[in-house]
Amino acid sequence: MSCIEDQDFNQYDEIGVTPNLEASILYVEAPESLVNDTNGANIFSRNFNFDAFSSDVFAKRVLDGTITYIVENTTSKELQVTVELLDADDNVLDTEIIPVDPTPYSLQRDVAYGSSGRSIDIIKNTSSIRVTANNLGNTTSTSNEPEPKIILKSSGQFRVEIK
Numbered sequence: 001m002s003c004i005e006d007q008d009f010n011q012y013d014e015i016g017v018t019p020n021l022e023a024s025i026l027y028v029e030a031p032e033s034l035v036n037d038t039n040g041a042n043i044f045s046r047n048f049n050f051d052a053f054s055s056d057v058f059a060k061r062v063l064d065g066t067i068t069y070i071v072e073n074t075t076s077k078e079l080q081v082t083v084e085l086l087d088a089d090d091n092v093l094d095t096e097i098i099p100v101d102p103t104p105y106s107l108q109r110d111v112a113y114g115s116s117g118r119s120i121d122i123i124k125n126t127s128s129i130r131v132t133a134n135n136l137g138n139t140t141s142t143s144n145e146p147e148p149k150i151i152l153k154s155s156g157q158f159r160v161e162i163k
Contacts, residue, residue: 018063022157025050025067028131032075032148036139043079043150045132047086054088058160059124064114065158071098072153073105074145077137081152088127094118100150103143114159123158 026048035043052058071081079100085093096111114120131152142148 018159018161020065020157021160023052023155025154025156026129026131027151027153028133029149029151030133032077032143032150035075035077035079035135035150036142038135038139041134041136043133043135045130047090048129048131049127050129051127053123053126058158061160061162062114062120062123063159063161064112064116064120065123065156066113066117067111067154067156069096069098069107069109069111070151070153071100071105071107071109072151073100074103074143074148075150076102076141076143076148077135077150078102079150080134080136081150082130082132082134083152083154084130084132085122085126086128086130087125090128093122093125102137103145103148 028046030043053062069083073079081098081100083096083098085095087093096109098107098109100107111117113123133150133152
């Protein structure tokens with residue numbers, strides 16, 4: 001003889017899972033020699049395909065999050081880095097302009113999306129990222145730092161509803 005209480009499997013409907021997902025997004029670097037060899041202010045401007053945000057698995061479940069940009073400059077140049085989030089038709093959804101002082105310089109900028117920041121729809125519709133770097137200084141000076149360069153790194157941390 002045994003005794004067992006009736007099981008209630010309806011608890012599954014009450015469970016909510018919202019993990020934080022974090023990953024690198026972009027890494028771009030340019031040596032000071034490229035900055036000096038470039039005629040005009042524009043050092044580079046490139047589009048990077050980034051469909052991870054707009055994939056259904058992510059876009060339908062993302063609640064909010066933050067993109068972190070880190071810029072490191074060991075060149076002798078004053079620069080401006082512009083990051084644009086673009087939709088599938090190359091329309092600009094969001095722009096982040098980052099002024100960069102000459103060497104040695106490091107900056108971290110966090111941009112929030114969702115309830116505590118810019119619209120989460122920007123993230124849901126991002127299909128590519130355009131990075132542009134402009135030289136606001138000269139093209140002749142050189143830094144005393146070893147292997148001078150400008151580096152842009154970015155990562156994202158987002159809260160996603162699994163169920």
